[in-house]
Structure formats: C-alpha cells, structure tokens
Amino acid sequence: MNTAFERTVSKDEWLTPKHIIDALAPFDLDPCASKVQPWRTAEKTFTIDDNGLIQPWKGFVWMNPPYGTQTQKWFRRLTEHGNGIALTFARTETRMFFESVWSKASAIFFIKSRLRFCDTAGNAASNSAGAPSFLIAYGDEPKIRLAGSSIEGKFLELCPPPILFRERESGYLDFAPRRSTRRGD
Numbered sequence: 001m002n003t004a005f006e007r008t009v010s011k012d013e014w015l016t017p018k019h020i021i022d023a024l025a026p027f028d029l030d031p032c033a034s035k036v037q038p039w040r041t042a043e044k045t046f047t048i049d050d051n052g053l054i055q056p057w058k059g060f061v062w063m064n065p066p067y068g069t070q071t072q073k074w075f076r077r078l079t080e081h082g083n084g085i086a087l088t089f090a091r092t093e094t095r096m097f098f099e100s101v102w103s104k105a106s107a108i109f110f111i112k113s114r115l116r117f118c119d120t121a122g123n124a125a126s127n128s129a130g131a132p133s134f135l136i137a138y139g140d141e142p143k144i145r146l147a148g149s150s151i152e153g154k155f156l157e158l159c160p161p162p163i164l165f166r167e168r169e170s171g172y173l174d175f176a177p178r179r180s181t182r183r184g185d
C-alpha cells in the first residue's frame with residue numbers, strides 16, 4: 001500500500017475536509033486543532049501550544065488526532081471521556097483498533113473512498129490519502145450522529161459482546177454448543 005501520504009501527514013498539518021465536519025457538527029471541543037484553522041471544527045479548541053492531552057475535556061468532542069506514535073494516547077483519552085467522534089485511518093489490524101475501537105466504541109463508519117485532507121489554507125491535497133479512513137463514535141449521541149450523517153459510507157453499530165462470548169473470553173465457559181454423545185439425540 002502507498003503510505004507516502006501517511007508519512008507526510010505525521011509531519012505536517014493535514015486537516016479534516018470541511019464537508020466531514022459540516023456533516024457531523026456541532027462539536028463542543030476539538031482538543032487537537034491546528035493553530036491556523038481555515039474553518040472551525042468546534043466551539044472550543046486546544047492546539048499544540050495548549051497540549052490538549054493535559055487539558056480538561058468537556059462536552060461533545062471532535063478528534064482527528066496527530067498521526068504516528070501519539071495516536072494511541074489520544075484514543076485512550078477519548079475512550080475515557082466517552083463522548084465524541086474520532087477520525088483516523090481504518091487500520092483494523094493495529095493495537096489502537098483492538099484496544100480503543102473493538103471493545104470501546106459505540107459505532108464506526110467506514111468512509112467510502114479515500115479522503116483528500118486539506119492544508120491550513122483550506123486547499124485539498126493533490127493526492128488522496130494513502131489509506132481509507134473511518135469515523136469512530138464513543139457514546140450514544142455520537143452514534144446517532146454517525147448513523148444520520150450524509151457522508152457516503154457504511155455505518156456499523158457495535159454492540160456489547162453477548163454474555164456467552166464474554167464468559168468464554170474470561171475462561172468461564174466454552175462458547176461451542178455441547179454435542180450430545182447419546183445415540184438418537
């Protein structure tokens with residue numbers, strides 16, 4: 001896969017396209033906003049100068065976090081906060097996915113086709129991103145907003161695992177149905 005774009009965005013300020021924000025807004029807080037914003041992502045914003053990770057988070061959060069090794073810390077914080085929508089690359093094989101999406105998110109939305117992120121002047125990149133993106137909801141209201149958005153893609157509600165599966169995971173129960181060994185059963 002072409003990952004040149006991802007290497008670039010980890011260094012630079014690649015912003016969420018306006019149509020994505022508009023389709024999901026309003027947001028109370030963007031804890032990792034660009035210092036130069038061609039459009040507002042949320043009512044309140046923290047930038048790198050504030051270090052959004054150490055600030056108090058309030059209300060409905062929009063989060064397109066810095067890429068690379070920092071991403072996981074941002075997802076842990078949003079998971080704890082429990083009210084918001086995040087955008088990131090749809091890397092379903094990563095530790096971040098298993099830790100912060102698989103069992104914590106209320107819903108996900110796979111965006112159809114790759115996004116063209118924008119520079120701080122609001123211009124779309126000449127190339128689309130090197131990977132598809134998805135939106136991740138934490139909490140009920142964020143789930144409802146994702147479900148009702150006009151963005152092209154596929155909405156998936158994530159249910160809490162059924163009780164038998166949970167018990168199997170914790171070693172109490174074998175999930176496979178037991179087979180009778182009696183003849184004629």
Ligand SMILES: C[S@@+](CC[C@H](N)C(=O)[O-])C[C@H]1O[C@@H](n2cnc3c(N)ncnc32)[C@H](O)[C@@H]1O
Binds near residue numbers: 013030031050064065
């Ligand atoms: C991928 S960009 C997304 C910007 C914006 N949230 C959006 O959706 O368009 C990630 C942003 O996080 C900012 N950032 C990096 N480290 C940060 C920190 N510790 N606190 C707040 N913002 C930070 C970067 O400056 C960059 O603008």
